[in-house]
Amino acid sequence: MEYEVVIGLEVHVQLKTKTKAFCGCSTEFGRPPNSNVCPVCLGFPGSLPVLNKKALEFAIKVGLALNCKIQKYIRFDRKNYFYPDLPKNYQISQYNLPVAQDGFLDIELEEGIKKRIGIKRVHLEEDAGKLIHLEDFSLVDFNRAGIPLLEIVSLPQINSPQEAHEYLITLKEILRYLEVSDCDMEKGSLRCDANISLKKKKDLKLGTKVELKNMNSFKAVKDALSYEVERQSKLLYSNKTLIQETRLWDPKEVKTVSMRTKEEAQDYRYFPEPDLVPFILEETDIEKIKASLPELPDSKKQRLMERYGLSFKQAKFIASEKGLADYFENCLNFYPQPKIVYNWLSGPLMAEMNERKQNIEDLKVSPEQLCGLIKLVEENKISNLKAKEVLKKMFDTGKSYTEIIQSESVAQISDTEKLKEILDEVLKQNTKSVQDYRSGKTNALMFLVGQVMKKTNKNADPQLVQRLLKQLLDNLKEEAE
Amino acid sequence: MELNRLSARELLKLLDEGSIKIDDVVLALKERINRIDHRINAYVRKEKDLSLSAHQSGLLQGLPIAVKDNICTEGLNTECCSRILEGFIPPYDATVIKKLKENGASIFPLKTNMDEFAFGSSCENSCFGPSHNPWNQEYVCGGSSGGSAAAVAADEAIFALGTDTGGSIRQPASFCGVVGLKPTYGRVSRFGLIAFASSLDVIGPITKDVYDCALLLNIICGYDPYDSTSVNIEVTDFTKGLSQDIKGLKIALPKEYFIEGVDKEVKEAIRDAIEVFKKLGASFQEVSLPHTEYAVAVYYIVATAEASSNLARFDGVQYGLRIRPKEQKESALLDMYKKTRGKGFGQEAKRRIILGTFALAHGYYEAYYLRAQKVRTLIKEDFDNVFKEFDCILTPTSPTPAFKIGEKIKDPLKMYLSDIFTISANLAGIPAISIPCGFTKKGLPIGLQLLAKPFREDILLRVAYNYEQNTVWHKMKPKL
Numbered sequence: 001m002e003y004e005v006v007i008g009l010e011v012h013v014q015l016k017t018k019t020k021a022f023c024g025c026s027t028e029f030g031r032p033p034n035s036n037v038c039p040v041c042l043g044f045p046g047s048l049p050v051l052n053k054k055a056l057e058f059a060i061k062v063g064l065a066l067n068c069k070i071q072k073y074i075r076f077d078r079k080n081y082f083y084p085d086l087p088k089n090y091q092i093s094q095y096n097l098p099v100a101q102d103g104f105l106d107i108e109l110e111e112g113i114k115k116r117i118g119i120k121r122v123h124l125e126e127d128a129g130k131l132i133h134l135e136d137f138s139l140v141d142f143n144r145a146g147i148p149l150l151e152i153v154s155l156p157q158i159n160s161p162q163e164a165h166e167y168l169i170t171l172k173e174i175l176r177y178l179e180v181s182d183c184d185m186e187k188g189s190l191r192c193d194a195n196i197s198l199k200k201k202k203d204l205k206l207g208t209k210v211e212l213k214n215m216n217s218f219k220a221v222k223d224a225l226s227y228e229v230e231r232q233s234k235l236l237y238s239n240k241t242l243i244q245e246t247r248l249w250d251p252k253e254v255k256t257v258s259m260r261t262k263e264e265a266q267d268y269r270y271f272p273e274p275d276l277v278p279f280i281l282e283e284t285d286i287e288k289i290k291a292s293l294p295e296l297p298d299s300k301k302q303r304l305m306e307r308y309g310l311s312f313k314q315a316k317f318i319a320s321e322k323g324l325a326d327y328f329e330n331c332l333n334f335y336p337q338p339k340i341v342y343n344w345l346s347g348p349l350m351a352e353m354n355e356r357k358q359n360i361e362d363l364k365v366s367p368e369q370l371c372g373l374i375k376l377v378e379e380n381k382i383s384n385l386k387a388k389e390v391l392k393k394m395f396d397t398g399k400s401y402t403e404i405i406q407s408e409s410v411a412q413i414s415d416t417e418k419l420k421e422i423l424d425e426v427l428k429q430n431t432k433s434v435q436d437y438r439s440g441k442t443n444a445l446m447f448l449v450g451q452v453m454k455k456t457n458k459n460a461d462p463q464l465v466q467r468l469l470k471q472l473l474d475n476l477k478e479e480a481e
Numbered sequence: 482m483e484l485n486r487l488s489a490r491e492l493l494k495l496l497d498e499g500s501i502k503i504d505d506v507v508l509a510l511k512e513r514i515n516r517i518d519h520r521i522n523a524y525v526r527k528e529k530d531l532s533l534s535a536h537q538s539g540l541l542q543g544l545p546i547a548v549k550d551n552i553c554t555e556g557l558n559t560e561c562c563s564r565i566l567e568g569f570i571p572p573y574d575a576t577v578i579k580k581l582k583e584n585g586a587s588i589f590p591l592k593t594n595m596d597e598f599a600f601g602s603s604c605e606n607s608c609f610g611p612s613h614n615p616w617n618q619e620y621v622c623g624g625s626s627g628g629s630a631a632a633v634a635a636d637e638a639i640f641a642l643g644t645d646t647g648g649s650i651r652q653p654a655s656f657c658g659v660v661g662l663k664p665t666y667g668r669v670s671r672f673g674l675i676a677f678a679s680s681l682d683v684i685g686p687i688t689k690d691v692y693d694c695a696l697l698l699n700i701i702c703g704y705d706p707y708d709s710t711s712v713n714i715e716v717t718d719f720t721k722g723l724s725q726d727i728k729g730l731k732i733a734l735p736k737e738y739f740i741e742g743v744d745k746e747v748k749e750a751i752r753d754a755i756e757v758f759k760k761l762g763a764s765f766q767e768v769s770l771p772h773t774e775y776a777v778a779v780y781y782i783v784a785t786a787e788a789s790s791n792l793a794r795f796d797g798v799q800y801g802l803r804i805r806p807k808e809q810k811e812s813a814l815l816d817m818y819k820k821t822r823g824k825g826f827g828q829e830a831k832r833r834i835i836l837g838t839f840a841l842a843h844g845y846y847e848a849y850y851l852r853a854q855k856v857r858t859l860i861k862e863d864f865d866n867v868f869k870e871f872d873c874i875l876t877p878t879s880p881t882p883a884f885k886i887g888e889k890i891k892d893p894l895k896m897y898l899s900d901i902f903t904i905s906a907n908l909a910g911i912p913a914i915s916i917p918c919g920f921t922k923k924g925l926p927i928g929l930q931l932l933a934k935p936f937r938e939d940i941l942l943r944v945a946y947n948y949e950q951n952t953v954w955h956k957m958k959p960k961l
Contacts, residue, residue, distance in 0.1 A: 039573055043794050045566070045675040046553040046575060048708050080790050080841070082818060089793035136809055140798070269841035271850055274679035274787055276709050 003198040003236060005229055006206055007164050008120075008156035009221075011171060013181040014127060014147050014189040015058045021126045021148035022049030022092060022276075029187055033141035041146035043087030048275050051076075055148035056099070056279070058180040059124045060289050062150055063100025065174050065296055066119045070286050071099050074279040076124075080269040084140055085129040093151075095270040098123035105154070105174070106298060107166045111312035117167055118155030125149050144188075150181075156195065156206060161225035168192060168218045173297040177322040185217050192221050197242075198232045207232075208242040212256060215249045224249035227256055300325055308338035317346055323360035327367055334371035337378075344374055348388050352395045365394050373401045380461050389458075416468065419452075419460060423472055426451045437473050445469060484509040485636045486958065489544055489693045492639060496542040503535045503543035506639070507587075510545060514591070514637050517961050520618055523632035524591040525550060525609040526558055532590065539585020540700070546581055547638035549629050550592040551599055552684065553673035554578055557590060561675050562607040563597045565825025566801040575673020576708065577642065577684050577701040584700045593641060594628030597827045598792065599649055599677040601625050602899040605890050606829045613886070614656060615959040616925055620883040623653030629687045630657040634926075635961055640688045640697055644674055646681045647780055648879075648903025651915035654687055655878035655928020658917045658957060660694045660945070661687045663903075665935045666910035667712035669698075670705030676791040678784035679710075681907040690955050691916065691946040695719035698938060714936055722939065723946040728762030730944065731871045737773035738876035738902055747877050750919030750927040754948065755875070761947050768871070770863040773905060775856050777897060780904045782840045782853040789837030792830070797821030832893065861909040868934040873944060876902050878915040878928035906932055914941045917954035926954070 020027055023040035039047040056074065063070050077095035103119035129145040131138050152171065158164050172183045172190065183190040192215055197207035210228060215221045228247075235242055247256040295303070297319045304315040304325070318328045324345070331341045349370065353363065373394075377387045382405070393404045426448060427434055436444040445466065452465045484492065484506045495501045511533075518524055524547075535543035548554060551561045553571035555578075560566035578588060596606035604627025605611040612627045614620040615635035622631040626643030630653035633641050643650040645663035654661025662685045669684045676682060686697035699720060704713040734755075739748070755765060797803035797817050802825045806816035826834070840849040867874060879899060889896040906913040911932055918929040933940045949955055 039571075042799065044571070044573075044800070045559070045561075045569065045794070046571065046673040048672050048710075050707060050709050078790050080793060082793065082796065084796075084798050084814065087794065087799065089796060090790050267843045269790070269838065269843070269846075271786060271790070271841050271846065274710075275676075 002201055003233055004201050005159050005161075005225075006156045006197050006199060007158035007160075007225060008195040009154045009158065009164060009167060010193045010195070011152045011154075011168070012191040013150045013152065013175055013183060015055050015150055015180050016182055016189070017052055017054045017058065017148055019052055019054075020146035021052050021055045021124070022146055025146065027147050029189075031143055033139070033143060036143040037145070041087065042142055043089075043145075049092060049273075051276055051279065052148065055124060057289060058148070058178070059099045059122065059150055060281075060286065061178050061180055061293065062152070062175065063103065063122045064286075064290050064293060065178055066100065066103040066105055066122065066152070068100035068103030068119060068122060070281070071097050071101070072281045072283075072286075073097060074099060074281060076273040076276050077270045078273050079125075081266055083128070084138070085131050085145070087129065087142060087145055091125055091128065092273055092276070093125035093270075094123035105167065105170060107163065107170050108298075108316075109162065109166055115163065117157050117163075120153045120155050122150060122152050125151060156197075161222045161229065164194065164225055165218055165222040168221060170297070172218075173320055177294055177296055179322075192218075194221060194225060196225055196228050196232070198229070198236060207236075208244050210242070210244070210256075211246040213246060213248050213259065216251070220249055220251055223251075223254065224256055227254065231256070294322060297322075304328075308332070310338060310342060314342055314346070318342065321360055327360055327363070330367040331371050334368050335374055340374060340378065341371070344370065348391050352392060356395065364398050365391070369394065369400055376401070376405075380464070383458060383460070383462055385462075386458050416464075419456075419465065419468060420472075422452060422455055422460075423465070423468055426455065427472065427476075434473065434476070438476070445473070483513075483636070485513045485639070487639070488689045489541070489639050489696060490690070492544060493542055496537065496544075503537040503587075507533055507535050507545060510589075510637065510639070513635075517635060518637060520613060520961070521615055521622075521631050521635050521637065522610060522612045523547075523593055523622075523628045523635060523637050525560075525562060525594050525607070525628070527591060529558070529591065533587060535587040536585075539583070541581070541585040543585055543587050544639055545587040545589040546697075547589045547591075547593050547629055547632045547641035548578070549626050549641070549643050550595050551644055551675045551677075552578065552642055553675065554588050554592070557588065557592065559592065559675065560801075561598045562595050562609055563795075563825065563827065563830065564608045564802055565795045565822070566675075567825075569801045571673070573673065575684075576670035576705045578673065580700055580703070586700070589638065592628075593626070593632055593638075593643075596625035596627070596649075597830050598675070598788070599625035599644060599646055599682075600788070600829045600833050602648070602652055602896055603884070603886070603889065604628065604631075604653070605886060606827055608827060611886055614883050614925070615961060616658065616883075617923070619885055620925060621656065621886050621888075623656035623879075623883060625649040625653075626661075626687060627653045627656075630654050630659055630661065633657070633659045633687050633689060634959060636958070640686060640693050642684055642697075642701070643687045644677075645683050645685055645903075645907065646677045646784060647907050648900040650685045650687060651878050651903050651913060651928070651930060652900060654915045655917070655930075656883040656926065658920075658926030658928075658954065658959075659687055659689060660691055660914065660916050660955065661685065662694050662698060662914045662938065662941070663906060663912060664698060664702060664938055665712075665912045666907075667710055668702050668714075668912070668936065668938070670703070670708040670711045672705055672707040676787070678787040679791060680787060681780075681784055683907070691942055691949050692720060692723060694914070695723060695942045695946075698942075712936075717939060719939060719942055723943055724950070725943055726762060727758070727944055727947045730763040730873070732758060732763050732765050732944075733768040733867050733871040733874045734765055735770045735773065735867070735874060735876060736767050737770050742880055743877060744881040744921075746919075746921045747879075747881060747927050751875075751877050751929055754918040754929050757948060757951055758875070758944075761951065763944075765875075766871070768867050768874075770860075770867065770905070772856065772859045772863050776860055776905045776908060777901055779853045779856045779860065779908060780900075781836065781897060782849050783857065783908070785833045785837030786840045786850050787837065789834045789841065792826075792834055795822065795825060797825075801825070829893070857908045860905055864905070864909045864911055864932070864934070872933065873937075873940055874932040876930045876932070878902060878930040882921050882925040882927055902930060911935055912938045912941055914938075914945050916945045916949060917957075918948075918952070919954060920957070926957075
C-alpha cells in the first residue's frame with residue numbers, strides 16, 4: 001500500500017520596518033539586550049499600542065504577491081497565554097480576520113512543471129522576546145518583542161520534503177523581492193514550523209498530524225520532514241497508530257523528538273484587541289500598494305528566458321535575488337551579451353562575493369566597472385585569468401579596473417613583434433622542450449606557453465602565444481627537415 | 482481663611498491677584514491631610530515623604546491635583562492599591578498628567594485610594610483599607626475612585642482625577658457630594674491609565690463645582706497619538722457658555738431608572754431637582770431605554786473579559802511583587818506565577834479574573850462575550866434614539882445613598898447593582914456627569930446624573946452649572 005505525504009507549512013517572517021509594530025522602538029538586530037525597548041513593547045502598565053502603518057503596508061504587499069484576498073476591515077485580536085518572553089502575557093495578533101487569505105504560490109521544481117500551493121492565510125502579529133537559559137535561571141531580552149511578524153500559512157498541499165524546500169525558497173525569493181524581510185533564518189527573521197501527515201492515496205481524510213518545530217534552516221526543514229516520512233511510514237506499515245503531537249527537530253541526533261501531545265493544547269481565549277480601533281482600508285489604498293509591487297521572481301524568470309535567451313537554470317539563478325537580476329540587466333546596458341555577462345556573474349563575481357560573505361546589495365563593483373573589464377577580455381586586451389585577478393583587486397581595494405591595470409601595467413601584450421622577441425628567448429632557453437616537440441611530444445607546447453606567460457607576468461594572451469609558438473616551432477621543424 | 486476649602490476657580494483668582502501664594506495652598510492641604518486623613522484614608526502610602534514644591538506658573542498656577550492610584554505618574558508609586566504592584570514606580574507620565582504639568586498643575590505626591598484595579602463600588606477592595614465617607618465615617622465613600630471623591634469632599638484636595646469604567650467617578654462623587662464627570666470614551670487619552678476594561682475606561686475630573694470640572698476637562702481632553710482609541714475632534718473651551726440659560730432644553734426621564742428599589746429619599750431629591758430645572762425653562766418627558774435591564778450582565782462579561790487579559794501582565798517577571806518558589810523545580814516558573822498572583826491579587830480581583838477567563842474560554846466566547854457585545858450595541862442604540870429628540874437624560878446617579886462599610890462587601894451581586902444606573906453610559910461610550918442634588922435625613926449626599934450624546938460634555942456642563950447656580954448643595958461641607 002502506498003502512502004501519500006501531506007505537508008502544510010507555517011512560516012513566520014519578521015518585517016523589516018524601521019520601528020516595531022506598535023511602538024517607536026528600533027528593530028535593529030544585534031543591539032545589547034533590552035536596549036530597543038520602551039514602556040509599550042515592555043507591556044508596562046498603562047501603555048498602549050499604536051499600529052505601525054508600514055507594517056500593515058508590508059503585510060498587504062505580501063498578501064498581494066501571494067495572490068490573496070485582502071481584508072479591508074483590519075482588526076487585531078489578543079492571543080492570551082503566559083510566557084516570560086511575552087511582556088503582556090498576550091500577543092497582539094489576528095484571529096478570524098487575517099489581513100490576507102485564500103491565495104497561492106506556484107513552485108517550479110523542474111522547467112515547465114509548476115505546482116500551485118494554496119495559501120490559507122497571512123496575518124500580522126507582534127514578535128515575542130527571547131529567553132536565554134542559564135544553569136539555574138533564565139534571562140529575557142525584549143529587543144525582539146514587538147517586532148512586526150507575518151505568519152504565512154499554506155494549505156496542506158505540499159506532498160514531499162523537496163516540494164516543501166522549494167516552497168520555502170520560492171517564498172523567500174518573493175519576500176526578498178518585496179523588500180519586506182531579510183528572511184535570514186540564522187538571525188531568526190524567518191522561522192518555519194511544519195505539519196506533516198501520511199494518508200492512503202485513496203483516502204480523502206487526512207492522517208494523524210504531527211507538528212514539527214525547531215528547524216533552523218531550509219535544509220533542516222527538508223531533513224526533518226524526510227525523517228518524519230520515514231518514521232511515520234514505518235509505524236503505519238507495521239500497523240501502529242500515530243499520535244497527534246508536536247515534535248522537535250534535533251539536528252545533532254538527526255531525528256525528531258516528542259515535545260507535547262494534543263491533550264496539552266492551550267486555549268488562547270482570542271478576543272478583539274480593544275486598545276486598537278479597527279482600521280478600514282479603501283480600495284484605492286490597496287490599488288496603490290498593488291501598483292508599487294515589483295516584477296516578481298516567476299515573471300522575471302520567464303522574461304529573462306524569453307528576452308535574453310537564458311536557459312531555465314540560468315534564469316532561475318539570476319532571478320533568485322532581485323538585486324542580482326537588477327545588476328544583470330544593468331550590466332546589459334554596458335555590455336549587451338547576456339550569456340557572457342551571465343558567466344561572469346555566476347562565476348567570478350559570485351566567487352568573490354561568497355568569499356567575502358557579501359550580498360549583492362553590498363557590492364561595490366558597479367555594472368559599468370564589471371562590463372569594462374569583461375570588454376577588455378573579449379577584445380583580447382587582457383587574459384581571462386588576469387581579469388579575474390583584477391576583479392579580486394577591485395573587491396579588495398575598491399579601485400576601478402583601469403586604475404589597477406595602469407598601476408601594474410598589466411595591459412595584455414598583444415603586440416606580435418614584442419611577443420616574438422620573448423618567444424625567441426624562451427625557445428633558446430628551453431632547447432630540450434623544443435626537441436621534445438619536434439619529436440612529436442605535443443605536450444611540450446603547453447610547457448612553453450607557460451614559460452612565456454611567466455615571463456610576461458601573465459600579461460600575454462595565452463591563445464595568441466600558443467598560436468605564435470606553434471607557428472615558430474613548425475617553421476623550425478620545416479627548416480630542419 | 483482655610484485655603485483648602487476653596488475651589489480651583491476661587492484659588493486661581495486669589496493667586497492671580499497676588500493675595501496668596503501657592504505655598505500657602507500646599508501648606509493648607511498638608512495640614513488638613515495630617516489632621517483628618519487618618520479618619521478618611523483618602524490617600525495611600527502616607528508614610529512617604531510629602532514634599533511638594535509647587536511652582537506658581539501656567540494656567541493652573543501650581544495648584545496641586547490629587548491623582549487616583551491607577552494613573553501613571555513618573556517617579557511616583559502607582560500601584561492600583563494592589564499588592565501585586567507593590568513598589569511600582571512608572572518611568573513615564575500618563576498623557577493627562579503630562580497635560581496637567583504643561584498647564585502648571587502640581588501632581589500631589591500622595592495618590593488617592595481606590596478599589597484594587599478599580600474593581601468595586603465602595604473603595605473597600607483596596608489593599609490599604611477602605612476610605613471613609615467624609616459625611617459619616619461609618620459609611621463608604623463609593624468607588625472605585627473613592628479616595629479622589631473623599632479627598633475633594635473633605636477639602637483634602639482642591640480637585641482630583643478619577644477613572645470611570647462603570648460609574649467609578651460618578652457614584653463616589655454622588656456618595657460624597659461632589660461633582661464627577663465621565664467624559665465621552667475617546668475624549669480623554671487613556672495612555673498611562675492602568676487598564677481595567679480597555680473599551681470602557683475613561684479618566685475624568687472630580688471637583689467641588691461644575692466650573693472646576695469644565696476647567697479640568699479643558700486641560701486633560703484632546704486627541705493623543707499614543708492612544709488609538711482617542712478621537713481627533715475639535716476641542717472647545719468648556720468653561721465658556723456655562724452660564725448660558727437652558728430655556729427650551731428637552732430632558733428625557735427614562736422610566737427604567739425610576740423603578741422600585743430606588744431609595745425614597747433619592748426619588749424625592751430627584752423630583753425636587755426636576756422642579757428646579759423646570760423653573761429654569763427645561764421640559765421633561767418620560768422615555769424608554771428598553772435594554773437597560775441587560776446592562777449589568779453585559780457589563781460584567783465585557784469588563785471582566787477585558788480585565789482578565791489586561792491583568793495577565795502582573796506575573797512577577799518585570800515589576801511589582803514577585804514571590805519566588807522555594808525550590809528550583811521544573812515547575813518553578815509556574816510556581817512563581819501562582820504564588821505571585823495568589824498573594825498579589827485580592828478577592829475581588831481574583832473573582833473578576835476568573836469570571837473573565839471563563840467568558841472568553843473556547844466554546845463560551847460566542848455565548849458570552851460575543852453576545853454581550855451585541856447587546857451592548859443595542860444599549861447604545863437605545864441612547865441614540867433618545868438623543869434624536871432630547872438634549873440630555875436625567876437619572877439618579879445611584880439607586881441609594883452611601884451604604885455602611887461592610888454592608889455589601891460579602892454580597893458581590895448586591896454590590897454590582899450599586900452601579901446599575903451608571904454602567905450604561907460606559908457601555909454606550911457617552912458622557913455623563915454626577916452633581917450633588919440633596920441630602921438624606923441622616924445627612925448623606927445624593928447625586929443626580931445627566932447624560933448626553935457623544936462629545937456633548939458642553940451640554941452636560943451647562944445644564945449642571947445652571948442647576949448649581951440655583952441650588953446650595955455644592956456649598957455644603959462635612960463636619961470633620
